[in-house]
Amino acid sequence: ILNVEQSPQSLHVQEGDSTNFTCSFPSSNFYALHWYRWETAKSPEALFVMTLNGDEKKKGRISATLNTKEGYSYLYIKGSQPEDSATYLCAVNFNKFYFGSGTKLNVKP
């Protein structure tokens, strides 16, 4: 069993704050890392797919980086808005998908 760990488990920030969270994984046999945004009562929606060491992806105020040698990825949200409140899920593809337990973000107006 391969462990994908996310931290923190939950995060409360004020509107306008910038924030980041981490996904850690074993670096061997790595295929790709996926970030998902998961709102309550909905299904996970893909944010980014990253494969190469040093990859950086950006979508609006959200960006992510990948370090496959040391086995971690960061997700950044700049100027958080209440609509960013969701669980952010990391999944690593080792020829099979392993999910972290997510970071639950709550952005207060």
Next chain:
Amino acid sequence: DTAVSQTPKYLVTQMGNDKSIKCEQNLGHDTMYWYKQDSKKFLKIMFSYNNKELIINETVPNRFSPKSPDKAHLNLHINSLELGDSAVYFCASSQDHPGVSYNEQFFGPGTRLTVL
């Protein structure tokens, strides 16, 4: 149009019953998956089919049996339901099998199963 759909959304049943959950995707994908969200909120892979062939079969009780009549459908049948089967089950699909690195998964809305 819903890309990955599951039915039913909620399922409440008695212990010992047999039930099925259906999943359909209209994305033209070759691979479909069943995940169970456990009590700690982790999504754990149960099964995966690629072009109607079983490619991932995790250690789940053999009371769980997937069936893929065609590559757009992957159903999950559960025999002799137990209390511990209560969970949310998610279906997903992707264009290729997991060994393709850029493979992106699309998830269904989940089925909340409650066994009484």
